[in-house]
Amino acid sequence: MQITLCLNGEKLKQECKSNESLLCALRRAGVCFFAPCSGKGTCGKCKVKLNYFTEPTETEKKLLTEKEISQNIRLACRTYPEGGMEVEPVSEFTPVATAQVEEKTTESASLRAIADIGTTTVTVGFTDEKGNIVNVKSENNAQSAYGADVISRIEGDIQMQHELIIKQLEKMINGKADILYICGNTAMMHILLNEDCSGLKHHPYKPVFLDSQQKKFEKFDIITLPCMSEFIGADITAGIIAAKPEKRYKLLIDLGTNAEIALFNEDKIFASSAAAGPAFEGANISCGMAATDGAICSFSFENNMKNIRTVNSAAPAGICGSGLLDIVAALRSKEIIAENGRIDGGSYSITGDIVITTHDVHEFMLAKAAVRTGTDMLLHKAGINAEEIKEVILSGGFGTYLNPESAAITGLLDSALAAKASFAGNTAFCGTAMWASGSRTLPQNVEILSLATDPEFSENFIENISL
Numbered sequence: 204m205q206i207t208l209c210l211n212g213e214k215l216k217q218e219c220k221s222n223e224s225l226l227c228a229l230r231r232a233g234v235c236f237f238a239p240c241s242g243k244g245t246c247g248k249c250k251v252k253l254n255y256f257t258e259p260t261e262t263e264k265k266l267l268t269e270k271e272i273s274q275n276i277r278l279a280c281r282t283y284p285e286g287g288m289e290v291e292p293v294s295e296f297t298p299v300a301t302a303q304v305e306e307k308t309t310e311s312a313s314l315r316a317i318a319d320i321g322t323t324t325v326t327v328g329f330t331d332e333k334g335n336i337v338n339v340k341s342e343n344n345a346q347s348a349y350g351a352d353v354i355s356r357i358e359g360d361i362q363m364q365h366e367l368i369i370k371q372l373e374k375m376i377n378g379k380a381d382i383l384y385i386c387g388n389t390a391m392m393h394i395l396l397n398e399d400c401s402g403l404k405h406h407p408y409k410p411v412f413l414d415s416q417q418k419k420f421e422k423f424d425i426i427t428l429p430c431m432s433e434f435i436g437a438d439i440t441a442g443i444i445a446a447k448p449e450k451r452y453k454l455l456i457d458l459g460t461n462a463e464i465a466l467f468n469e470d471k472i473f474a475s476s477a478a479a480g481p482a483f484e485g486a487n488i489s490c491g492m493a494a495t496d497g498a499i500c501s502f503s504f505e506n507n508m509k510n511i512r513t514v515n516s517a518a519p520a521g522i523c524g525s526g527l528l529d530i531v532a533a534l535r536s537k538e539i540i541a542e543n544g545r546i547d548g549g550s551y552s553i554t555g556d557i558v559i560t561t562h563d564v565h566e567f568m569l570a571k572a573a574v575r576t577g578t579d580m581l582l583h584k585a586g587i588n589a590e591e592i593k594e595v596i597l598s599g600g601f602g603t604y605l606n607p608e609s610a611a612i613t614g615l616l617d618s619a620l621a622a623k624a625s626f627a628g629n630t631a632f633c634g635t636a637m638w639a640s641g642s643r644t645l646p647q648n649v650e651i652l653s654l655a656t657d658p659e660f661s662e663n664f665i666e667n668i669s670l
């Protein structure tokens with residue numbers, strides 16, 4: 204049967220199989236669509252508007268508001284298309300704001316392209332002959348219909364996701380370069396090159412490759428940066444290059460679904476990772492969203508009045524990671540949130556319809572406990588104390604700003620480390636550009652500490668949960 208997809212004002216016909224959910228049909232059509240739980244029916248984010256009323260399922264009644272149901276908004280993973288159906292995606296999945304560094308007009312293929320493939324966002328730019336980064340733009344990862352987290356992605360159709368990302372890169376590069384340097388986590392690198400991901404699913408984890416890969420594609424050659432382990436990807440390698448290792452140790456924490464932590468100086472790297480869940484990326488937070496236009500990225504009380512900042516000063520649309528951190532810190536300081544994360548009445552209104560719930564705070568607590576435990580244990584195992592660290596660099600899709608005070612109040616970081624912390628944005632992208640330009644300062648002595656399997660981890664994790 205045929206349905207009609209309404210995308211950016213255009214109507215496209217799409218063939219649908221019987222017993223196929225709308226989510227599967229949208230995936231097959233290659234639509235860049237937000238489905239964080241990958242169709243499990245738990246996130247409630249895969250919203251579509253239909254051209255007529257259908258009886259909502261129990262899941263939809265739970266995850267959608269009455270207003271949404273009356274407007275024929277349904278969940279793509281719970282809707283089974285019928286002939287003649289018109290479908291318009293309505294999730295908050297808008298393209299990430301584009302950061303134009305410099306407009307380059309040359310059509311010459313002498314530019315090198317660089318890309319950071321994040322689970323959520325793909326950033327592409329170019330380095331010119333002098334090593335300057337030009338024409339940077341970011342888009343949501345076209346593979347997002349296969350879930351927000353790495354596990355959902357490696358359990359999904361690898362071939363389809365590989366084709367989606369290659370097409371997305373071709374479009375973003377638009378013939379302006381013939382070599383593309385890429386970083387991303389280990390799973391993203393495997394999917395990019397259409398490699399078998401089965402070894403990344405279970406213990407003992409066996410990636411197909413870790414070292415730098417070079418592969419020819421129709422429109423460009425791809426060169427990937429080396430990964431360090433199954434959980435410490437090329438994005439961390441790039442982040443370390445960007446942080447310019449020195450004599451004194453620096454600490455890099457990439458806050459994502461998997462928090463990757465690297466402690467390094469000019470000779471040595473200690474690295475580890477901790478499963479933090481997608482709270483910092485807003486995926487499992489009721490009003491959560493990526494750090495795109497309208498995301499609340501900063502929050503405080505001034506004279507008992509709420510002081511709210513949003514990305515690009517757009518009307519508040521949801522809460523991104525840095526906003527969530529500030530909100531939890533501010534509400535905890537006023538004891539609106541209890542030590543165990545409970546909010547009286549179950550939720551607190553931030554502005555308009557945007558609320559934070561007890562469930563959201565609990566998700567945040569799990570994420571921050573994972574990061575805090577991973578960081579503390581990495582320092583401890585490496586025999587380095589906070590005083591020996593020169594700088595703490597936070598990166599990831601967290602937001603555009605991070606308040607170190609909020610990191611200390613919530614216990615995300617030890618206060619001595621929080622005092623040295625700054626948010627460095629996309630360090631992976633900058634490091635990839637440096638690699639492409641030939642500056643590849645990377646300590647050779649690498650020690651990977653697997654903390655998640657260490658019995659101490661669970662003990663410390665429980666101690667670090669409360670606020």
Ligand code: FES
Pocket residue numbers: 237238239240241242243244245246247248249278279280281
């Ligand atoms: S509820 Fe449909 S993808 Fe999560």
